[in-house]
Amino acid sequence: MGLTGRTLAPMRIDDLDFELPPELIAQEPAVRREDARLLVLDPGTASPRHTSIRALPAELVPGDLVVLNDTRVLPARLDARRDTGGRVELLALEAEADGRWRMLARAGGTLRADEVLLVGEDAQVRLDRPLGGGRWLAAGVDGDLLSLLLRYGRMPLPPYIRREGADPRLDALDRERYQTVFAKHAGAVAAPTAGLHLTPELLAALAARGLEVATLTLHVGLGTFEPVRTERLEDHRMHDEAFEIPPATAEAVRRTRAAGGRVVAVGTTTVRALEAAAAASDDGLPTAGAARTDLLIAPGYDLRVVDVLLTNFHLPRSTLLALVSALAGRERILAAYAEAVREGYRFYSYGDAMLIVTR
Numbered sequence: 001m002g003l004t005g006r007t008l009a010p011m012r013i014d015d016l017d018f019e020l021p022p023e024l025i026a027q028e029p030a031v032r033r034e035d036a037r038l039l040v041l042d043p044g045t046a047s048p049r050h051t052s053i054r055a056l057p058a059e060l061v062p063g064d065l066v067v068l069n070d071t072r073v074l075p076a077r078l079d080a081r082r083d084t085g086g087r088v089e090l091l092a093l094e095a096e097a098d099g100r101w102r103m104l105a106r107a108g109g110t111l112r113a114d115e116v117l118l119v120g121e122d123a124q125v126r127l128d129r130p131l132g133g134g135r136w137l138a139a140g141v142d143g144d145l146l147s148l149l150l151r152y153g154r155m156p157l158p159p160y161i162r163r164e165g166a167d168p169r170l171d172a173l174d175r176e177r178y179q180t181v182f183a184k185h186a187g188a189v190a191a192p193t194a195g196l197h198l199t200p201e202l203l204a205a206l207a208a209r210g211l212e213v214a215t216l217t218l219h220v221g222l223g224t225f226e227p228v229r230t231e232r233l234e235d236h237r238m239h240d241e242a243f244e245i246p247p248a249t250a251e252a253v254r255r256t257r258a259a260g261g262r263v264v265a266v267g268t269t270t271v272r273a274l275e276a277a278a279a280a281s282d283d284g285l286p287t288a289g290a291a292r293t294d295l296l297i298a299p300g301y302d303l304r305v306v307d308v309l310l311t312n313f314h315l316p317r318s319t320l321l322a323l324v325s326a327l328a329g330r331e332r333i334l335a336a337y338a339e340a341v342r343e344g345y346r347f348y349s350y351g352d353a354m355l356i357v358t359r
Helices: 053-059 145-152 168-177 193-197 200-208 247-258 268-279 319-328 330-342
Strands: 037-041 049-052 065-069 071-073 077-081 087-095 101-107 115-119 123-132 135-140 185-188 212-218 241-245 263-266 289-293 308-312 353-357
Touching: 037 053, 037 330, 049 053, 053 200, 053 353, 065 247, 065 268, 077 145, 087 115, 087 145, 101 123, 123 145, 135 145, 193 308, 200 212, 212 247, 212 268, 241 268, 247 263, 263 268, 268 289, 268 308, 268 319, 308 319, 319 330, 319 353
Parallel strands: 037 353, 065 212, 065 263, 071 185, 263 308
Antiparallel strands: 037 049, 077 087, 077 115, 087 101, 101 135, 115 123, 123 135, 212 241, 241 289, 308 353
């Protein structure tokens, strides 16, 4: 069931627009994860502060709880061929209980129910039935589709990262770097990109400073790149995603809150999961369990759980930009983005990061 909690202020999507030079859209990750720059917005300073992701432990305080999204990105893109030789692009979206998958299929001609497509030299995918909008229910012919993805799939990079043709170096780079070091539960078709900056050494430094680290799982779906097509943000129909909060994480949030500590979300997906679970609970704090959420967080939304957010820089006119504006205010966020542009920060999935502190 989708969980909602909208108490949004009226907003036009034009209010979330900004100018971004194309050369600031990162096409590859930094040489090392910890090389990313960090722009800090906190209540104590009028202007953003500029530092690096290495300084993250020093920006937080003992007693804070850092919550990570441990979803694992599937190599979900497949290049397939029809028996006529025509090319078909497949993108695995979500597994069904019976082992079949919902897939997005794009071809030059009309695809048919029960059509079998060739992948690689000898693997096959069968399109069982159409689901509408280019989506199909599909299955592997001689084995499970997950094994086929792991063998032949490519990472499902967002459309603003350009990859022209096969490049073994970039393929290997994307397999490693479009994945967090703590990824555990496979199911995402996009990375929780704020977590891409963290390393085992940084996580150890957080623990050494007296911070607790917990995890949850939200499988990031294709809808994360869905543009807002309505003039008013509140009229936008939000995509839904599956998430699960373990008992240990729910208890850690409650323990941190009781002690007066802050909850630090790594990424907007972590915010969505925590706030969706809190909206569905009796006391405004997340409880353990699995659910789906279509929660839209924007200015006017009363965040119940998250005090600090580590996040990347987001697309203009997007629901993710609306979410970060809910924490810091639209005008302050847009001013910070303008400064990031002037300072040459790298934007989007492989780009630099921002730390938003509310208290």
